[in-house]
Amino acid sequence: MHFFELAEPASLQEAIGLLGDSGGRPVAGGTAVMLMMKTGVFQPERLVSLRKIESQYSQIRLDSEGNLRLGAMTPLRRIERSADVAAVAPVVTAAMRRLSNVRVRNVATLGGHLAHGDPHLDLPPVLIALNASLVVASPSGERTMPVEDLFRGYLETALAPDELIAEVIVPANPDQRAAYLKHTTRSAEDWPALGIAVALTLNGGTVETARVAIGAATDTPRRLTSVETMLIGNPHNDAVLQTTGDATAGEAEVHSDARGSAAYKRELIRVFTARAIRQAVEGDRA
Amino acid sequence: MSGHRRTITFTLNGRDVAADIGVHQNLTEVLQESFGLFGARESCGQGLCGCCTVLVDGQAVTSCLSLAAFADGSTIDTIEGLADGDTLSPEQEAFIETGAFQCGYCTPGFILMTKQLLDENPEPSDEEIMHYLSGNLCRCGAYAEIVKAVRLAGQKRKA
Ligand SMILES: Cc1cc2nc3c(=O)[nH]c(=O)nc-3n(C[C@H](O)[C@H](O)[C@H](O)COP(=O)(O)OP(=O)(O)OC[C@H]3O[C@@H](n4cnc5c(N)ncnc54)[C@H](O)[C@@H]3O)c2cc1C
Ligand code: FES
Ligand code: FES
Numbered sequence: 001m002h003f004f005e006l007a008e009p010a011s012l013q014e015a016i017g018l019l020g021d022s023g024g025r026p027v028a029g030g031t032a033v034m035l036m037m038k039t040g041v042f043q044p045e046r047l048v049s050l051r052k053i054e055s056q057y058s059q060i061r062l063d064s065e066g067n068l069r070l071g072a073m074t075p076l077r078r079i080e081r082s083a084d085v086a087a088v089a090p091v092v093t094a095a096m097r098r099l100s101n102v103r104v105r106n107v108a109t110l111g112g113h114l115a116h117g118d119p120h121l122d123l124p125p126v127l128i129a130l131n132a133s134l135v136v137a138s139p140s141g142e143r144t145m146p147v148e149d150l151f152r153g154y155l156e157t158a159l160a161p162d163e164l165i166a167e168v169i170v171p172a173n174p175d176q177r178a179a180y181l182k183h184t185t186r187s188a189e190d191w192p193a194l195g196i197a198v199a200l201t202l203n204g205g206t207v208e209t210a211r212v213a214i215g216a217a218t219d220t221p222r223r224l225t226s227v228e229t230m231l232i233g234n235p236h237n238d239a240v241l242q243t244t245g246d247a248t249a250g251e252a253e254v255h256s257d258a259r260g261s262a263a264y265k266r267e268l269i270r271v272f273t274a275r276a277i278r279q280a281v282e283g284d285r286a
Numbered sequence: 287m288s289g290h291r292r293t294i295t296f297t298l299n300g301r302d303v304a305a306d307i308g309v310h311q312n313l314t315e316v317l318q319e320s321f322g323l324f325g326a327r328e329s330c331g332q333g334l335c336g337c338c339t340v341l342v343d344g345q346a347v348t349s350c351l352s353l354a355a356f357a358d359g360s361t362i363d364t365i366e367g368l369a370d371g372d373t374l375s376p377e378q379e380a381f382i383e384t385g386a387f388q389c390g391y392c393t394p395g396f397i398l399m400t401k402q403l404l405d406e407n408p409e410p411s412d413e414e415i416m417h418y419l420s421g422n423l424c425r426c427g428a429y430a431e432i433v434k435a436v437r438l439a440g441q442k443r444k445a
Contacts, residue, residue, distance in 0.1 A: 005290065034352070037310075
């Protein structure tokens, strides 16, 4: 690997001061950064480690409204094993099971997972469906941004070079049912060929609210708003599910990659949209 | 504070140690070059196979994707530290008794993952064992014996 310097500031503010014009690039768990440095696609002169910043950024808590607040430096494995996460967002707990392997989850952080901007990751569609938001810290203070607005292109995010994700907020919604389906084409815990997340609320037999998001098939994780529109106000019977699946065909520009051709992925989206909706409806608040 | 080299100190298999490292070096390299420990070895180099598994502060990590600099101040356990003198650990005994390897290249990683699994969950089901070890690859295909070894190790640890 190339030579670089490593700074290990003790606070988030200090870390921010070392980014941007000062030339530093953040590193958290380092799993993605190390892969990119090993292959030479990323050759920073100076890394700014977030591992020694205040411990509040690696904590999981519920705020006074019952919303889940996850510090950006929280390792994925701790999120997987958190009772608070399982209570507020069981779909996140379930998604962890097949996200990479135990060793990576022990080290990889939620902030690094999101800021990486790789469309092939599992949690972006899940958090978009749950309408989660980010607290982003910069030299001029903090701003809040929906997770949905973070992704701009392949490995490209809406974060400025001197901005850091500080926290992720998952709103409490006890009536919501959600599901995440991951389809892999190599091994069970591989990066997905398609990831699709659905979160909805029901009123009797009718869908009241719905958010549907996909990852791994498009250049950024994104919502399928046409599917959401077709669902809302309608019963969730087989006929409706069939048409919603068919409606996905035109909505998003689907890309081929090593895990499947565009044509194959379009077919996956068609089939898995209906499956994910069915699982969300039938699961007990999964 | 910065620079391309630095000295790190940590506890390695129960001993306090120091090493002069390049900031760009990963933990597998430093364990091999500075300490002559070759139990953790780089195979895929991408986090997929588990041949480079070590325990950092009691947690299994992929040492080929860990900067050695991050090990400063931590406690690291490798396969070389598992036996107590000539007495093998229950996990090591179980792998030998069930014949859970052929070439042995993947074995240190599987044994350390087994230890961590049993620390977390002393009586895992076969399904839990397979899921937990899904990030470790054995090119010789000793998987069936490895699952038996984990079960046996669980029994030995309770005895
Ligand atoms: C073997 C392997 C298998 C994997 N399989 C899967 C899988 O099946 N599914 C899946 O979803 N993912 C998978 N991954 C990807 C993994 O989820 C990511 O590598 C990980 O989540 C990144 O987190 P990190 O803390 O290590 O990030 P880092 O590598 O530290 O950082 C990643 C990026 O985010 C930036 N960054 C880090 N923290 C912040 C912050 N707080 N604010 C702003 N920017 C920040 C860094 O500068 C860098 O650009 C796999 C990874 C490996 C190595
Ligand atoms: S060599 Fe590190 S995981 Fe394969
Ligand atoms: S025993 Fe040869 S790779 Fe596992």
